[in-house]
Amino acid sequence: MxxxxxxxxxxxxxxxxxxxxxxxxxxxxxxxxxxxxxxxxxxxxxxxxxxxxxxxxxxxxxxxxxxxxxPKNPEMIVAFPVSEFPEDMDLEVGMRLNMTNSEGHVIPVVVTEIGEENVMLDANHPxxxxxxxxxxxxxxxxxxxxxxxxx
CATH class of the missing domain: 3.10.50.40 (Chitinase A; domain 3)
Structure with missing residues (x-):
């Protein structure tokens, strides 16, 4: 066989x-x-x-x-200013979003923490x-x- x-x-x-x-x-x-x-x-x-x-x-x-x-790469977890999100967006921990980098590539991220000033986004593979x-x-x-x- x-x-x-x-x-x-x-x-x-x-x-x-x-x-x-x-x-x-x-x-x-x-x-x-x-x-x-x-x-x-x-x-x-x-x-x-x-x-x-x-x-x-x-x-x-x-x-x-x-x-x-x-392994999870800590460099793939970034703080993103709350002020950069649309005002009407209801952010939640666990929410999946697509970000676009400076070269126009789409990067899927997960919201891991929401603070007063920053939102923590994890771009590691799930x-x-x-x-x-x-x-x-x-x-x-x-x-x-x-x-x-x-x-």
């Missing part, structure tokens, strides 16, 4: 949860996730977790922070700092995608 190797395109069903059992994502009721193994399309621990599987295999993988979204657990089922292994090399 064909085993998953780097460069293969695979389809998997998955259930992702935190170590406390809280579900953060699942492919249940949706098409399976398709990605090229080893291409960086998914977090490293997920890529490594499917290696060697054959179609029909089910596996639970534990992904440490370093192979998931990394799963940064978390160990993750995935139940995965390999549905399909496709051929490695064709690559056209130009002279």
């Amino acid at each position: 064909q085993q998953v190797k780097s460069g293969d395109t695979v389809k998997v069903h998955y259930h992702g949860r935190l170590t406390d059992g809280t579900t953060f994502d699942s492919s249940a009721g949706r098409e399976p996730l398709q990605f090229e193994v080893g291409s960086g399309m998914v977090i490293p621990g997920f890529d490594n977790g499917v290696m060697g599987m054959v179609v029909g295999d089910k596996r639970t993988i534990n992904i440490p922070v370093a192979e998931a979204y990394g 799963l940064a700092g978390e160990d993750l657990v995935f139940d995965i089922e390999l549905v399909e292994i496709g051929a490695a995608p064709s690559r056209i090399i130009m002279p």
Whole structure:
């Protein structure tokens, strides 16, 4: 039977949860996730977790922070002046917002604290700092995608 190797395109069903059992994502009721193994399309621990599987295999993988979204970066938590928010905006802790940086890139942030003068905004990935657990089922292994090399 064909085993998953780097460069293969695979389809998997998955259930992702935190170590406390809280579900953060699942492919249940949706098409399976398709990605090229080893291409960086998914977090490293997920890529490594499917290696060697054959179609029909089910596996639970534990992904440490370093192979998931990394640790929380304190430099990604910034104080933003309350005066810069629209007056009619009802800010709440946990609120998700999109900020735009000086180059026009959109950065998703979460409000973590609201003070008199500043609002603390966290631009870390929501799963940064978390160990993750995935139940995965390999549905399909496709051929490695064709690559056209130009002279």
